[in-house]
Amino acid sequence: MLFRLDRLIYYACLNWLGMARSTGLNLTITPSRNVEVNQSVTLHCELDPNPPPPVVVIFSLQSPFTTLCVVEPWNGECKNTPDPCRNLYNASCPSDTRYSIQVKVPMDWNGASVVCETFFERSNSIIFSVNGMLRIRNTSNFGLPVSSVNLTQTTIVVSAGQMINLTCVTSYSNPAATISWHKSSEDITPQSTSETLTKGSLVRTISSLRSIVVKEDNGKQIYCRANNTMDASITSSMRTIIVLYKPEVSSSLSNPYRVIEGETATLLCTVTDANPNTNITWRWVKINSTNDVLHTGRTYTIPNIKRDRSGSYICRASNKVGTSEGAVIDIDVLCM
Incomplete structure (x- = not known):
């Protein structure tokens, strides 16, 4: 604004x-x-x-x-x-x-x-x-329990294999609060570093997390927790990790795929996983001529197939993150 x-x-x-x-x-x-x-x-x-x-x-x-x-x-x-x-x-x-x-x-x-x-x-x-100002149990000093811890990032969107950089900040307290990091049920505190800011007798803790994400982290909840006394522990809001990754493809056809010469061969490739799973583009090539794109749809139809079309075919799918590994289909054209 x-x-x-x-x-x-x-x-x-x-x-x-x-x-x-x-x-x-x-x-x-x-x-x-x-x-x-x-x-x-x-x-x-x-x-x-x-x-x-x-x-x-x-x-x-x-x-x-x-x-x-x-x-x-x-x-x-x-x-x-x-x-x-x-x-x-x-x-x-x-x-x-x-x-x-x-x-x-x-x-x-x-x-x-x-x-x-x-x-x-x-x-x-x-x-x-x-x-x-509250008296901390079992001490003669006055202190202040930590009252808040904020995860500063509101959205976490990252491609698989990249690093996230997150920060959690506590309220001022006495003594200084410690911050732990959690990814769903996993404690990832060792991947973080902390520093403190002092204001009179009060201390604010700032913790930074650097962590590489993988495809399996997609949808997991990440949050931090702060505490400075036995009775004062507080948790930040949770953020959902959105991990983007390239497609994974497969084919349900028997391999080798056998077809009689003169008939129509229909090759089908399917995306089994991808994020995002929209705007997918396809590419079919023959294994001995990978620079020649034969088709750009998930279904590749070869009418009136000849014996010289026998060989290994590869389909690949792409989204905005990258291109999949190839699914290989071997075609065996039989004589009539």
Whole structure:
């Protein structure tokens, strides 16, 4: 949802000249700005009637500045709103002047302020007061259990034999959380590396996974899990691995395929597995003349076959990933 610079300048000029005018934004929070760690609250940004176009509302965290969500209204819905806004913050645009997001407040937001703004104005700020420093069992130190771990990639599509690069990030906690990686029931943590970021007494863990996928990984679920105390373990959302691979082909004909001279020979090849299994192209060649393409369909028909057509034939199938290994059919033309 990006606007061209000339459009922004144009609308800004209209606003400055008084052709389009807005008198204020109001940010409110429910149920309260005084929250517990990991509590969900809803931020409401209210615009005055008839706000100047383009109406784009930005929710952001101040110091350090972080954009939380950018929404654009369209007939009571959010148009061109990025997936993180929908998935993480449940953004909504119920009217032309009211926009909302839901946030889960981490401990490191204590004392932080949030605002909403358009291209022309900024709202009042709301400062969070976050309670939740808990005493870790069997220690005399104060700590904070890990409250979230996010797998940053939303889709995982890769060709067989290639490497995936994934990242999981925890909330700030004390002590530092450890992250484990899982592919369905398989623990693949040894394929990952981790680093930490420190903020006062709190630590964020960032883990990177590099793993080569094979065809058999198609459809498996990948996720990460974080924990920093015996009682604090949390799992990320799961992502489905989509593995693309070239076709595999076979023929159900008897081999050798025997046919009487003068009759019609019908050769058939079938794709037994492929992803994607659409837009398949075919190629038939003779084994001693592989550069000469004889046919381009899955069924190759040779009418009135002669004895000199005896020999080994190969069929191959291709999709956007690659070309299959060949299925070989030996034709034995018998005398009448």
